[in-house]
Amino acid sequence: MTITATTEYEPLTESTAITLAQDLKFFKEGALLHCREIGDGNLNLVFHIRDENNTGIIIKQALPYAKVVGESWPLTLHRATIEGNYLKNAATLVPNLIPKVYYTNEALAITIMEDLSHLEIVRNGFLEGKNFPLLSKHIGEYLAKTLFYTSDFGLNQQDKKKLQQAFTNPELCKITEDLVFTDPFYESETNDYEPELLGSVEEIWNDAELKLEVAKLKYTFLTNGEALLHGDLHTGSIFASEIDTKVIDPEFAFFGPIGFDVGQFFANILLQAITRDDSQRASIISHLYQVWEGFTFTFSDLWKTESVEHFTQTPGYLDFFLKKVFTDAIGFAGCEVIRRTIGLAHVADLDTIQPYKRKISVKQQALLLGQTLIKNAANIRNIQDVESLLKNEIKGNE
């Protein structure tokens, strides 16, 4: 019996992954195949299989648990279906900005897709000083198209409700609800920060004004089903080169607030920018300008030319809407900056800073930046304002 004929879930090994690739005839008969498991092992197995010509595929398989800080908790395999379905939908909207999906198998929780090993994870590239000049132009287009065409402006409003129903994703949403919007703002076991940060952390826990704004942002995340989000659009979910950009890992996809995807990207750019010297910062900050410009340009164009909603012709509606997305995004970015500094899941941008003393100082700046973004979101009008705030936090702490 071939592996694809089984209906019972079993984790693949490097050897059975090769058998599966052969069963599915991804390679010529007799090809000499090489397989390596390259996942981080926390949530998924990721097998990179290639033949003697270096032609390859990726087999991604969800694990029925999540391993974090040594502990493991059960996690639905259904996320593989969510990921496959998101990529199939996105293939009709932004085919050049995602990996091609070749095969999915719900029982095995498997997605087989394009080998992107000629590209690099953006977060890693940033750490090596690369800047990916087209990254933010591409992500702006990605955000505009994936979000517009799954919103009530770009998709028949009845079809949208059915799509929203299909992308119900409670378990993965809970991870974000807890780790982004709740735990960092309370004394929670999942939090993880250096002892030197305790004072800054307690300030956050005791700031009632901040917590009220976080409460509103969490509620927006819980209730505003505006469009089909990627749901985890940080720089570790994007492969890129000088010319190409590919968004991966949409297993957190669900119908949520448009500003969340935008804000996650903003935040992860800021988390890199805050680590850089003055001389190296402008090239990173330019991604903020370009992604927002790219997003608004394409979204506005689609709004004017492709809308299915009568009211999009109402004067002032587009401006109101973009302002709302921006304000939401700034608040969400603030939450992401804080949780990546003191919450469970850190980013290498901060954690690799040397020496230790500078790492603590930059993390303190990040916490202040996050709080300012959350508390002043409604008054932050544009990316210039964000850049000024960033420079103030950095200067104030030098």
Add this chain to the structure above:
Amino acid sequence: MTITATTEYEPLTESTAITLAQDLKFFKEGALLHCREIGDGNLNLVFHIRDENNTGIIIKQALPYAKVVGESWPLTLHRATIEGNYLKNAATLVPNLIPKVYYTNEALAITIMEDLSHLEIVRNGFLEGKNFPLLSKHIGEYLAKTLFYTSDFGLNQQDKKKLQQAFTNPELCKITEDLVFTDPFYESETNDYEPELLGSVEEIWNDAELKLEVAKLKYTFLTNGEALLHGDLHTGSIFASEIDTKVIDPEFAFFGPIGFDVGQFFANILLQAITRDDSQRASIISHLYQVWEGFTFTFSDLWKTESVEHFTQTPGYLDFFLKKVFTDAIGFAGCEVIRRTIGLAHVADLDTIQPYKRKISVKQQALLLGQTLIKNAANIRNIQDVESLLKNEIKGNE
């Protein structure tokens, strides 16, 4: 073969409805049963079956189409399942405020429930000058409990997502999206108004400020899945007496903005209040005060004692939330007042006004009231403000 064993949908007749009741043993064998179809025939068949002791049941069956102004369009039978499931859920929250459900059959699109013929539809009672002294206290409690316990504050947030998935209701939502939030604000074939109102109607169509606010309200309706709404909570969906209140017809149920259910009730009270002489108005207006007071009292109590959400302890959050619900409700009420005046589905409160000249004048007042509610929603702080606006519109047009 008994009717309940059939799996193919067929509309009941008075005779087969009796057979069904007998098959299901709702009455003693040999009981002399009397059946009358009492539905308005537009969306559903409603059979009232009773025995010689006047003990009765109601058999409600969805029709596979909607008949409106002579035309008919197909409409999902799934709404019977939505209605049955809503009532089963509500039975755990507000058992005294809804009819008991005895039996449901998805294939036949049937709900068999408690006979409420000892009560009267509130809209009809109002037209006869009745006031139903406990109505708004009960509806305040109904709103608070049904909405809180299906929101992210009162229901496990993962279970809420699954419940939201089950209550996906695109076809019925479309009726509201079109008839409440769109058609009345454009020159649409579905609109229905007296020629004398044309000037007022064109003012609405040409008011860009108004339309921008309606656009935002429609978007809130489309995207904010806050809680399981009744979805059609007007005074024709409520049975009452001096002591009892029962909410019926939740076939429009879906996860939407909490303010919508509140606003529909507000609007239908206002539509009655605006028709009354000064001397008869206070008793109706008191329902606005009582329903909002009852809602906020119970909702606040549940918020403080039953919340599943950490952030509900944050100072200021409850006040912020109730203000948001009120503002949303005022805007939604404005849309409802306008659509019940010039849209497809009118209310007897306005249409039965005599003489014709007074009817036109009251409808003009209603249109102005609706516009004011929509445009000034954010500045209307409480029911006193609403009462003042109502009195201004009436005075201004006398």
